[in-house]
Amino acid sequence: SAADKNNIKAAWNAIGSHAGDHGAEALERMFHSFPTTKTYFSHFDLSHGSTQIKGHGKKVADALGNAVNHLDDIPTALSALSDLHAHKLRVDPVNFKFLSHCLLVTLASHHPAEFTPAVHASLDKFFATVSTVLTSKYR
Amino acid sequence: MVHFTAEEKSTILSLWGKVNVEEAGGEALGRLLVVYPWTQRFFDSFGNLSSASAIMGNPKVKAHGKKVLTSFGEAVKNMDNLKPAFAKLSELHCDKLHVDPENFKLLGNVMVIILATHFGKEFTPDVQAAWQKLVSGVATALAHKYH
Numbered sequence: 001s002a003a004d005k006n007n008i009k010a011a012w013n014a015i016g017s018h019a020g021d022h023g024a025e026a027l028e029r030m031f032h033s034f035p036t037t038k039t040y041f042s043h044f045d046l047s048h049g050s051t052q053i054k055g056h057g058k059k060v061a062d063a064l065g066n067a068v069n070h071l072d073d074i075p076t077a078l079s080a081l082s083d084l085h086a087h088k089l090r091v092d093p094v095n096f097k098f099l100s101h102c103l104l105v106t107l108a109s110h111h112p113a114e115f116t117p118a119v120h121a122s123l124d125k126f127f128a129t130v131s132t133v134l135t136s137k138y139r
Numbered sequence: 140m141v142h143f144t145a146e147e148k149s150t151i152l153s154l155w156g157k158v159n160v161e162e163a164g165g166e167a168l169g170r171l172l173v174v175y176p177w178t179q180r181f182f183d184s185f186g187n188l189s190s191a192s193a194i195m196g197n198p199k200v201k202a203h204g205k206k207v208l209t210s211f212g213e214a215v216k217n218m219d220n221l222k223p224a225f226a227k228l229s230e231l232h233c234d235k236l237h238v239d240p241e242n243f244k245l246l247g248n249v250m251v252i253i254l255a256t257h258f259g260k261e262f263t264p265d266v267q268a269a270w271q272k273l274v275s276g277v278a279t280a281l282a283h284k285y286h
Contacts, residue, residue, distance in 0.1 A: 025264075032264040033271040101248055102267075108255035109262050117173040118191040120252065124174050 005071050007122035011107070012068045014114045019065060022106045024057025029102040037095050060099075067130055078133050086137035093138070096131035103127060141276035143218045147269040154258065154266065155215045163253055164208030165201035169194050170249045171242075178242055211250075214277045221280040229284035240282035247274030 015022060031038050031046055044052045063081055070077035085091055104123060108115045143151070172179050173191045182188065185199040194200055210228065217224035232238045251270050255262045 029264045029267055032268040101251075104252055105255045105262075105267060108252045109259050112256040112259060115256055116191075117170045117195055120170060121174040121191070 003118070004122040004125055007119045008068055008071065008126050011111075011114060011119055011123060012065065014111055015107070018110070019061035020054070020058035022057070022103070022110065023059070023061030023064075024054045026099060026102040026106045027053050027057050027060070029105055030099050033102065034095075034098040037098055040089070040091055040095070064103075064130065067126075071126075074129055075133050075136070078130065082134055082137050085134045090138075093131070093135045096127075096134065100124070100127035100131060141218075141221060141272055141279070143269070143272065147272065148218055150266055150269045151215060151218070151273055154254065154261075154270075155212070158254075158257075160208045160212065161201075161205045163250075163257070164204035164206070166195070166204065167246065167250050167253050168204030168207060169197075169200050170253065171246050172200065174249065175245050178245065181236070181238060181242075207246075208250075211277065214273060214280075218273065218276070221276045222283050225277065225280035226284055229281050232281055233285040240278065240285060243278035243281050244275070247278050250274055 012019070028048065031041075038046060044050065044056070046053065063078065066077055067074050075082070104120065104127070107123065108120070172182070172188060172194050179188050182200075182203075185197060185203075187193045187197060188200075213224055214221060232240075251267060251274060254270060255267070258266075
């Protein structure tokens with residue numbers, strides 16, 4: 001909805017330049033709380049502060065930022081990533097929920113004032129939509 | 140059965156000690172109803188749930204949230220025996236309340252998010268991991284007696 005879009009854009013603005021750091025933190029939280037997610041990163045150094053996690057966190061954050069700028073057509077904006085996840089990465093769909101949850105936890109812990117119930121709802125919807133798009137070409 | 144290390148237990152206990160159960164309970168249930176509106180199906184008798192502010196301010200939501208979180212306190216006291224501790228509540232949720240156990244996971248995750256808003260930096264990945272284990276254990280215990 002229009003209200004959701006406003007909430008999402010406002011939240012992303014509040015995050016500003018921290019997006020990359022938040023992305024990395026969300027990944028770290030996910031690996032800690034949901035260890036099965038580590039199976040997709042056996043080629044990574046997953047220790048705290050790892051350069052690879054920082055880099056990957058920024059990648060994820062940038063992609064999400066791109067989606068925020070194209071809320072009216074997320075499938076088109078994320079089409080290449082959708083192909084990637086379907087044909088190359090093949091991350092089981094359940095894992096998108098884990099990362100989405102950890103993104104919410106990260107944002108909640110760093111921006112409690114902005115993270116109102118309505119904003120929480122809009123962001124949850126946003127991450128769910130992104131997850132659906134990223135798994136849409138799986139079969 | 141979920142197993143908690145001594146460290147995880149003390150992490151959970153020390154955070155729980157600082158939680159205002161009444162406030163957090165209302166907030167958790169409120170956010171559940173706002174973020175996942177289909178969960179409102181169990182609360183037709185609660186009156187005005189028409190907007191986020193109506194939900195968060197609704198006295199029945201606050202009261203029931205407090206009840207739920209107080210009961211969660213039992214989990215914190217019985218981390219080694221979650222299934223027996225929640226046996227009766229499990230039967231209640233199945234036989235009388237007819238709540239899909241999926242909802243316990245949703246509420247558990249909302250609780251984790253609220254702890255994050257309240258405790259900020261203190262809610263580190265390690266602390267979160269301990270709490271994820273607890274909410275997941277409680278969700279499983281509450282679903283255990285379903286038939």
